[in-house]
Amino acid sequence: MTNEVMREYWNSDAGRTWARMQERMDATLTPVTAELLGAAAPAPGEHVLDIGCGSGETTLALAAAVGPEGEVLGVDISALLLEVAEARAEALESDADFIEADASTLPGEGDRDLIISRFGVMFFDDPVAAFTNIHTHAAPGGRLHFACWRTPAENDWAMLALRAVGHLLPPSPQADPLAPGPFAFADPERLRGILTAAGWHDVVIAPFDFLMPVGTGADPVADAVKFSTKIGPAAKAIREAGEAVQDAARAALAKAYAPYADGEVVGLPAAIWLVSAQA
Numbered sequence: 001m002t003n004e005v006m007r008e009y010w011n012s013d014a015g016r017t018w019a020r021m022q023e024r025m026d027a028t029l030t031p032v033t034a035e036l037l038g039a040a041a042p043a044p045g046e047h048v049l050d051i052g053c054g055s056g057e058t059t060l061a062l063a064a065a066v067g068p069e070g071e072v073l074g075v076d077i078s079a080l081l082l083e084v085a086e087a088r089a090e091a092l093e094s095d096a097d098f099i100e101a102d103a104s105t106l107p108g109e110g111d112r113d114l115i116i117s118r119f120g121v122m123f124f125d126d127p128v129a130a131f132t133n134i135h136t137h138a139a140p141g142g143r144l145h146f147a148c149w150r151t152p153a154e155n156d157w158a159m160l161a162l163r164a165v166g167h168l169l170p171p172s173p174q175a176d177p178l179a180p181g182p183f184a185f186a187d188p189e190r191l192r193g194i195l196t197a198a199g200w201h202d203v204v205i206a207p208f209d210f211l212m213p214v215g216t217g218a219d220p221v222a223d224a225v226k227f228s229t230k231i232g233p234a235a236k237a238i239r240e241a242g243e244a245v246q247d248a249a250r251a252a253l254a255k256a257y258a259p260y261a262d263g264e265v266v267g268l269p270a271a272i273w274l275v276s277a278q279a
């Protein structure tokens with residue numbers, strides 16, 4: 001079955017961590033949400049599809065924006081994250097709907113004015129086939145807006161931790177930069193080619209840079225250290241290492257984060273593409 005590795009991934013450890021840390025992840029990604037929703041400009045009455053909606057932060061904001069005349073559907077392959085999204089919708093008495101399905105094969109009805117995603121579209125085995133299918137959801141003149149990461153080298157929030165503790169951990173195999181995963185769309189020309197081949201027009205790929213608050217509070221460095229042992233490229237290896245290595249890793253991380261502390265925040269450079277296209 002297509003996207004099986006990612007289905008397994010988002011329904012096990014990764015899904016559990018994101019579900020448990022929903023509030024924290026949404027706070028960390030606030031600048032992205034604001035920029036993405038601002039660019040997408042959902043209007044009252046619009047029909048919207050949120051791809052890889054996870055625990056529902058953008059879906060719920062979209063449902064509020066389109067109002068009772070509109071309709072918002074969040075689609076995700078992670079039952080764990082959808083459970084959180086549905087509970088949040090119920091608590092907020094939101095009209096947002098959710099469906100557990102693979103966005104690359106869920107058939108569309110050509111009725112969505114807006115298709116949006118905050119970091120939920122980089123995980124497809126066959127991105128051209130996936131975006132061709134996603135196109136079937138778009139109404140004539142419908143618009144696509146999503147956020148995806150630029151290169152790891154431009155994203156210190158992900159790489160600083162890895163650089164700081166790399167010497168303490170067993171070497172990890174060189175990852176294929178084009179494989180499904182957070183950085184799969186880092187190359188804008190490849191991304192443009194994928195969207196164009198899938199039938200999308202007027203593709204615009206614009207950079208957006210922000211400081212990601214990886215640590216906050218009275219001791220933001222300690223908070224950032226805790227965060228990077230839960231999420232990010234070094235997290236799993238640190239968790240699986242022995243106690244002595246973990247202590248050394250925590251000390252190395254604290255040293256690496258200290259220069260980025262400003263008051264109650266450790267903010268690390270983050271770099272994304274804000275992508276838009278027309279059906």
Ligand SMILES: C[S@@+](CC[C@H](N)C(=O)[O-])C[C@H]1O[C@@H](n2cnc3c(N)ncnc32)[C@H](O)[C@@H]1O
Nearest residue numbers: 010052053054076077078102103118119120123
């Ligand atoms: C990085 S998370 C982002 C979640 C959410 N959009 C957010 O910003 O909090 C990526 C999400 O994409 C979902 N996903 C990955 N592949 C998918 C697919 N083929 N169809 C639907 N959802 C998918 C994952 O389950 C996960 O919830």
